[in-house]
Amino acid sequence: MNNVINILLWIAYVASLYFSVFMLLVYLDKKKSFKDEASNINIAKYPIVTVIVPAYNEEKTVIKTLESVYNLDYPKDKLEVLIVNDGSKDNTEKIVTEYIQNKPNFKLLSHSNQGKAASMNRALKKAQGEFFACLDADSFVDPLTLKKMLHIYEHDQDQNLVIVTPAMKVYQPKNLLQKVQWLEYNVLILIARLSSHLDCLYVAPGPFSLYRTEVIRKLGGFDEHNITEDQEIAYRVQQHQYRIKQCPDGYVYTTAPKEIKPFYRQRRRWYLGSIICVHQYKKLIANKKYGDFGIMQMVKNLLGFTLSVTGITIAAYLVLIPLFRYLKNMILIRFNIWPYLYNFKLKITFMNFLLTDFRK
Template sequence: MIHEKACSQITRGTMKQIPCVTVIIPMFNEERYIAQCLESVLANDYPKDLLEILVVDGGSTDRSRDIVVEYLQRYSFIHLLDNPKRIMSSALNIGIRNARGEIIVRMDAHALPDPRYISRCIEILRAGIADIVGGRWIIEPGAPTVVAEAIALAVSHPFGAGDAVYRYGGAAGYVDTVPFGAFHKGLVFRVGLYDESLFVNEDYEFNYRVRRAGGRVFFSPDIISRYYARSTLRALARQYYRYGWWKVRMLRKYPAAVRWRQLVAPMFLLSLAAASGGAVIWPIFRIVLGMIFFAYTLASLTTSVIINLRRGSWRTIVWLPVAFAIIHFSWAAGFLSSLIALPFSRLKSQIPKSDRHGIPAC
């Protein structure tokens, strides 16, 4: 619990109030990462008597809760809350409703924030130049394997991540969205809480509403967190299928939020399907189909070679193009499947099978 006296603490010389901060960490079966995450938050240079950590659990069935309970016994400002809905947006809303801090920092159990993460976010928020502040991911492999290494490289490169600058770095400035953002708790009174009808894309949707209300989202490359990517190709495919599926549901609510990059993969998959269908009847389409495959394969292989050359290692040269293909085709398949299912979107059966009982952290 944040100390009430501490919340009125005054910075010497500046006579400015130091804000209390609540870090919200959604969790579901994160026994591999939650201890590292908590240790990283505790290692931040922000005053501990002005810090509150809320771990919101979606009914973990592994040792995640036991690990958090061990920390509860050692730190009075760490609390464990339950998330019956088991979805990310619900976990964040539960955290916000229970937060005592003036500033909310949205964290993830897969993430390890750098020691100045919180204080740097606070500095920018207090400068009054933005409503939401976030930084850069340094994406780490989710397992000590070549496949996991390739996945981490793929999701942190523009060819795989599009123009999401937080995944690969860039200049400080205003952006569409940031992960693990920090904002004043009062912001939710202006734009509302996270949308619990979305199982994924909750950050982008929240950031979009903030921007639509006249707010600004700021990216700073010196705000750094390390994030563990998926460790298997199957997990990567599931992740990006869900991203594509729920992106359609978000765009259905806010058509103006669509970006050209979000349509590239679906259009590519449609062009492949059209060329494949045409090739059955008209031989000319076989040439078109071959050209499409050739162009994509060339782009993927060239990107993979450049990445491996820069790293001075060829360990991932085989698996990196595979990871890129899984990202693109899974996202496109999810997007198009969701479009097809839109007329039946009120039916539970039209929610992806893996998401019908809630989902783990992103």
Template sequence: MANTLFYTALILIWGMLLYHMFLMQGGYRHFKTFDRKIPEWSKNMKSLPTVSVFIPAHNEEVVIEQTLKAMSRLYYPKDKLEVIVINDNSSDRTGEIGRSFSEKFPFKKVIETRPPNRGKGKSSALNEALSQSTGDVIVVYDADNTPEKMAVWNLVMGLVNDPKAAAVVGKFRVINAKKTWLTRFINIETICFQWMAQAGRWKLFNIATIPGTNFAIRRSVMEQLGGWDVRALAEDTELTVRVYNLGYHIRFFPAAITWEQEPETLGVWWKQRTRWARGNLYVVLKFLSRIFKLKRKRIIFDLFYFFFTYFLFFFGVIVSNALFIINLFYDLKLSIGNVAVVLWGLAFLLFLAEVMIALSIEKDEMNRSNFFCVILMYFTYSQMWIVLVVYSLFLEMKRVLFRQEVRWYKTERFSQKRGDVQ
């Protein structure tokens, strides 16, 4: 029994590692080729659509000013642009700061959430803005974001030149990457996500996932879908599945770049990532139960990826770790012997190779400091994710069994200064 479990765990772990290596080569190819379209695409940017930028904000006085300054620098005709701060039941100066910008810039305004949307979380705030905006294209940014000057232009350019795309998602970078060891780990994680999970899946399978920020989506699609799901903690992943089920695709276009703040303490990281993990578990359980009713079978592939990641892969890691520890104190008579040590070593080297290739894509990120960070990350940060997913699964099971109401956690912000983005 122990041998069967151990072999099963190894197959699951190595399956995920090899799949990510496969995605990595797709991501690298996308990095080398995505900007070749820009000169031709730029010629079609004559009759521009109107754009509404949504910034959901609940108690964001620490960061909202820097975000609105970045919005002032956006390269897009101001007569076709409206920037909407959605003040969602804030008890600080968020609304006051937003209104000070709206007095100086006619294309910026502040709206207040109203019942039933008030204080219910990001999805409700976005639905409020959808009902009070006019843009043909909806662009979403979190309140801690400083998009680069060409970010919105590039997102819209992707939609203008790809009629089959319901949404275009850009790249996000970590603005406080060097602040703590934790933000260094998150920076590495973020870069890997961009070039493996996003670019690789887009290049190889024409699949990408809508993130929580720095994406553009057609208003017509949002209206057809009836807005955002207010029960989804990972409203972005949930929206992704419904968009694909309509028959559209989602394009990853890394020319659109934003800089965002990441958690600087373990407590904030734990709460944020728990919300993410619970949100993704909600999406998997919601749509797997309807898997045979989905019209577009391509998205089944993505649902299986999330299922594999959050259930099978983590099951394999937990089982292998448990068997290894138990075998130290009690002989389980594992027949694999020293081969297990070799496979573990190879898995670590493969992880290291994948991450360093991803880092090489971003300027100045492949260096000695990050090399040692990746090694430390494998033994600390990666293991923390295992505990977090198990905890999140427990919370989701409890919510379903006891029919508990979903509660939104707003990520705590930190004071941050950065030079002008490009």
């Protein structure tokens, strides 16, 4: 058992160091093009863009989300907003109906609860835009983001570029958990930026990824059976040799879970979804036809998820076993710890340091 754990740990060390070094090399290589990549909001044409807002029991935040869409720096007649009420049990429908009363480009679709992917597919059928974006009803988009994203499409001039992903940030982090996530999201923006240069993006975040409508329709829309449809669509796009790029300063603010329980549920869904997606697209793993995405990203994801699962098991093992031993020792001495406290000498010498076995 110990040997197995040691071997797994070493694989984890080697793999994480290797991928970090690789990413660092990519960064050093692309450093120059990073500087040239300044944000630009000047676009020649204004294509019609559809923003889909799927909402399920979001009465608290949906208006703020719609407000952020309303405030987008974009001609109103070119912007179509489809709000899909996914059978909410609260006042979402009423609030939204009130809000959109004198806004002709806002439309509300309602149906019984079918899930986020189904809601988006329904809206996708009606969407008139050349591009469409999804915006979760707990997220808020920066006014300039849409123009920045469209600039990337225009600048690239590539019909195969079908998704532009945003730079996701945490909306007003208050407690520690949210602040930690804020930091994580910021690091992920940088990693996504590097991956974007390698054509290795494997997730199109729910809040405000901008898709090319025609291609997503051709690929069959979102997978209604997948728990992380935003990852699945990205993998599918990669599989069909389309491109995904990131807009490094196209900011979208999303509400991060404040408490442990919803946080755990969100992560569980993400990671479980990742494993399912990697399994579903296992043909891409180490497939040379997919360049760096197949050779590096898919292998990394596969390793990452396997290692994180084993990592959690090992962590539990490493915490539980000493805890158990500690408890057993306490029982043996009948919880009488005062001789230990009495004799407690805080003597840390160089010898102590040398006697510590770091491999344990």
